[in-house]
Amino acid sequence: MTRMDVFICDRQMTREYYTVDDDHLSFRAVMSEEFQFEWLLPGQLQDVRRIPNSVIAKALSWQRTRASKAEDPFFKSFSAEFVHGFQEEVQRLVLSQSSGFFSFFRGGSVDKDSGWTAVPCFPLALKVIARLTTYSLFGEPLCRDAEFLDMCCRFGDAIPRDALILRSWPGWARPSVAKVLAAPRLVRKLQGILQAEIQHRRDTREKNAMKDILDFAMNWVDQRREAEFEDWHITDMMTNTIFAALHTSSQLVVHTIFELASRPEYADPLREEIKQCFELHGEGTKQALDSMYKVDSFIKETQRMNPLDASALARLALKDYTFSNGLHIPKGSAIFTPNAPLFQDERFYPDPTRFDGFRFSKMRHDPKLASSCDLTSTNERSMHFGIGRHACPGRFMVSDEVKLAVVHLLQNFDFCIENHGPRPKNMPFGKFILPDMGAKVWLRPSARGNE
Known part of the structure; x- marks a missing residue:
């Protein structure tokens, strides 16, 4: 039946x-339908008992508090993990392209004399984001386990891909079709690994240890055994968090790299800000990253010009609903509000079709607008991360991840679009806008990395 x-x-x-x-109007129900949770991720269905979303929000808030404390080593370790993962993944991608019979046709090292190396942008971003996300969730050694990281990346890709396949089949056929799809198998494998990790920690760790999000979740469940929460509830929550974190974050990284690589006039002002913030607050600190208003602005402008979703605030009517003005919404209907059109509205964004990387850093000078300028801010003119009680609790980690990518690239590399070409065109997919998943950037180590 068509909704x-x-x-x-x-x-x-x-x-x-x-x-x-x-x-009455459910966010989770519309997500369950969009991503076919009944067959692909059953622990996240609307009516299934699960660890509340507020728990992952509290866990992320706890970790964000750790990151802001100078005496806590968490954020420096988080930053170091990014650098380690970025360098390792670039080397792996270059080697994979330069080896084998077909390397001549695939590209790889562009020109040994020029120093440029072609790197596929989306695979790089996805694997690095997976590394940071799993570091935050599970710490070492899982975040450095190549097989586990690859499984997380394939899982994050399989859910939306398999959901699209399932939605093309009638409801009666979906259970059979789901059996041959990748996502259910990957869910079982991931949850098996996480269950083993939980058991290992129970056997070896100090009581109530708190190193990462998994520890936080284990302690929460341990305090609620009488409420019949079990370890499998944790694995359900963690697999859902992996799915939610990977692709949206990595796509924003790709869009930002594309904009930076095609707008070289922004490189020097951004590098100067990075240098000043590191001198003032210490290199690699959270305080330094949070003070980079121009970097933050460039990423937010990238997001404004390349919104993932044309709509926002999706809900599914589980009952008939009548607005106060009399508009009646039947049960089973989906409700949305425009998202992408707002970013081209000159009432909110002067000269909205022009990319202005420092738009939001300049807006900070207006006291009325200052609170809405952060990448992580949510309001009715900027709903990338939702709004209200369903606002994305992971948006602060997303912000840190993308900033770390920008800072590392600007400090250590010269870079441009492949063949010094124009920015790769976005790919519309229904109401979604995706970056070109196959496009490459050229990277070349710069002398700045040795300064």
Whole structure:
């Protein structure tokens, strides 16, 4: 049966519906339908008992507090893991392209004399984001396990891909089709690995140890055994977190690299800001990263010009719903509000079709706008990360990950689009806008990396 999709463009009506309780207008139910959780990730279904989303939000908040404390080694280790992972992945990608019979046709080292190396941007971003995400969730050694990282990346790709396949089949056929798809097998493998990790920690760690998000979740469950929460609830939560974290973050990294590589006039001002912030707050510190307003602005402008989703605030009506103005929404309908069109509205963004990398850093000078300028800020003019109680709790980690990528590239490399060409075109996919997954950038170590 075809559902009815309703787009609410009136701001007052949008405020009304996104505050309605989840038993009536459900965010999780629409995600369950979009990504076919019944067959691909059953632990995240609307009606399944699971660890509340507030737990992962609290865990991420706890980790963010650690990152902001200068005496806590977490953020420096997080930053070091990025550098280690980036260098390792670039080397792996270059070797994989330069070896074998077909390397001449695939590319690899562009010209030994020039020093340029061609690197596929999306695979690099995806693997590095997977490394940071798993470091945050599980720490070492899992975040450095090549097989585990590859499995996480394949899982993150398989869920939306397999959901698209399932939605093309009638409901009665989906259980059979799901049996031959990759996502259910990957879920079982990932959860088996995580279950073994949980058991290993229970056998070896100090009681109530708190090193990473997995420890946080284990302690939460241990305090609620009487409520019948078990370790498999943790593995369900963790696999869902891996899925939620990987592709959206890596796509923003790719878009940002494409914009930087095709707009060289921004490189020197950004490098100067990075240098100043490191001198003032210490190299590799969270305080330094948070002070990089121009870097933050460039990423936010990239996101404004390349929004992942044309819509926001998706809900599924589990019951009939009538707005205060009389508009009736039947049960089973999906409700959305426009997202991408707002970023081209000159009432909110002057000269909206022009890319201005420092748009938001300049807006900070206006006290009325300052609070809305951060990449992580959510409001009715910027809903990439949602708004209200369903705002993405991982957006602060996303911000750190993308900034680390920008800082590392600017400090250590010259880079451009392959063949010094134009920015690769985005790929529309329904109401989504995706970066070119096959495009390459050229990297060349710069003298700045040795300064």
